[in-house]
Amino acid sequence: MRSLEINGNLDSKRKLVMTLYWINRKTATIEGCAPFLIQRIKTERTTHVAEDGKFLKFSEGVLGDVLTDMDELKMVEFDINFGNEDIKASIHEDILSVSLSRTKELEDEIIEKLKYESERKYPHVCSKFYRRLGIN
Template sequence: MRSVEINRDMDAKKKLIMTLYWINRKTATIEGCAPFLIRRIKTEENTLLAEEGKFLKFSENVLGDVLTNMEDLKLVEFDINFGKEDIRASIYENTLSVSLSRTKELEDEIIEKLKQESERKYPHVCSKFHKRLGIYNKY
């Protein structure tokens, strides 16, 4: 598992979208066009699990729970499946951690990119990615 401290001043929604985007983008270099499936989201109050063959989307309630926990600097965990790769990610306080099951060297690439992007005023994220997550109000 690799970790990086991310910009304290960045809005929680930007942190969330940036984190998931770069995990997706970097892992796609190995897994190609396989689906990016968020299997589980765990906050202090809730654990949400995806139905078999589906993935979790950020409904208004889910997004609200995740962002509230992030703003309160509480632990939020994600279990993601991307092709043959199982990814565990967490955001706690201002630290992001990522662990991949198969391609450990990709952890360093993801963390390095997140470090670079978190230092930017406007991190680079595909303008349509937030809609794929079910987030319809862009940051």
């Protein structure tokens, strides 16, 4: 597991989307066109689980739950499947952590990219990725 402290002025929503975007983008270099499936999101209040083989989308309730916990500096955990790779990510206070089941060296690449992007005033995230997550 690799971790990074994010010190920028990023709001919780931007931090969330940036994290998931770069996990997706960097893992795609290994897993190609396999589906990026968020299987579980655990907040302090509840655990949101996707239906089998489906992508857990950020409905208004799920997004609100996640952003509230992030704003209150509480732990939010994500279980993601991308092809043959199982990814665990968490955001707690200003610490972001990523763990991959198979390709450990990719953890460093993801953390390095997130460090770079978090230092920018406007981190790069494809605008279509918001819709893919179900965020309007």
